[in-house]
Amino acid sequence: MALIDNEGRMPARPDLESLVDSYYSSLYQFAFSLTRNEDDACDLTQQTFLVWASKGHQLRDVTKVKTWLFTTLYREFLEKRRRQVRFPHFELAEVGDDLPRVAPATADQLDSGTVVRALGKLDEVFQAPLTLFYLEDYSYKEIAEILQIPIGTVKSRISRGIVQLHNLLTQGARASGGTRKDLHG
Amino acid sequence: MDSQRAKEILLLYRPGASDANDPEFADALEQAERDPELARWFEAHCARQSLVRHQLKHISVPQELRQRILDQVAGHSKIVWWRRPSFHALAAAAAIVLVAGLAWFWTRSNGGNSFADYRDQIVRGVQRFYDANNMDMLTNNLTEIRAYLAQNSAPSDYVLTKPMEKLPGIGCNVLKWRSNKVSLVCLDSGNKNILYLFVVDRSAVSDPPRTDPPQFVRIRKLMSASWSHEGRIYILAASGEEDVLRRFL
DSSP states (O other): TTTSSSOOOOSOOOOOHHHHHHHHHHHHHHHHHHHOOHHHHHHHHHHHHHHHHHGGGGOOGGGGGGEEEHHHHHHHHHHHHOOOOOOOOOGGGGGGGGGGOOSSOTTOOOOHHHHHHHHHSOOHHHHHHHHHHHHHHHHHHHHHHHSSHHHHHHHHHHHHHHHHHHHHHHHHHHHOOOOOOOOOO | HHHHHHHHHTTOTTTTTTGGOOHHHOOOOOOOOOHHHHHHHHHHHHHHHHHHOOOOOOOEEETTTHHEEEEEHHHHHSSOGSSHHHHHHHHHHHHHHHHHHHHHHHHHHOOOOOOOHHHHHHHHHHHHHHTOOOOSOOOSOHHHHHHHHHHHHSSOOOOOOOOHTSOOEEEEEEEEEEEEEEEEEEEEEEEEEEEEEEEEEEESSSSSSOSSSSSEETTEEEEEEEEEETTTTEEEEEEEEEEEHTTTT
């Protein structure tokens, strides 16, 4: 990682080029997962770094720069969408009845496009936490910071999102003629 | 812990990530070792999780995006230096020093109320305590500057020359000289140079300068030009020689 020196210390402030090199790919992938559109994802990624150029100096803890960038991108996404709908909150306990009934071997049917399309079919509230969950290996605490929601809400949304996603992928695989063995229940 | 509860917990498990170290998963993982059916489900679940994660991480990124970002940010950074946020923060802090400094400088002076006293003190003062970071108000909008000065009962009906009208503002200050309010309008004359325009009521001094031509006097590092116009005294000061000021008169 270019932002850490040889002794594992974070420099005072990363230069823009290092920052772009380190994060533009993962930011784009996050943006693409949210928008499912290359142009929109590029716009969001570029806008994120523009915001950094004008407001990045306000970030006091430079170890939080990655979280800051993802938070900024997500805010920009929300602003772009101008969503008015309040996010529903699901408790983790509600998930149990819907646990996925899917088979293990779907590798040959899945590609990035299929996964992103399936993500796009999820309830909106599940998309961002689930993408961060898979894409960046963020902890639930970090995801909660980025999305600015309670950690319990993060977990419940990811749980339900996984269920929805896997069901969608399974339906897609069934529609395309794959054989499935039900391993659940 | 029963298998159903363990399954609910393991649903959030990401193979290969740091989740294995999370104590919340430990009991559920132990339950999976005891329950073969749960173990099969968990194995399948891990395979799916790895697959989805792998595919998301392989979303292709447009090749030109990196350069587009750098180009766009570079273009954005070409905004004039005094509009940068870092400058604004510095300006706010330095304004405090300026106000204190100017107050001290002008109150300690015991000179008379001749125009030369006023001009020398105010132009020296601005060099001593003032730099580009010090403004009561920071804006490039000349209308806003005039409104701010009016709001603070400082001279705001000043007349800018045509060349000055075309310059972007930087900001302004309300100063005091012997109980007279002085408007200081800062204009951006390019190349990081500031034009300082001081305006005070003509009655503030006993011997106001002529209307025309302007009087040019160097005061330390600044060249100044002074004139009177419709009840106001104007002093324009800037780094450089007389010809620099003449461009704006």
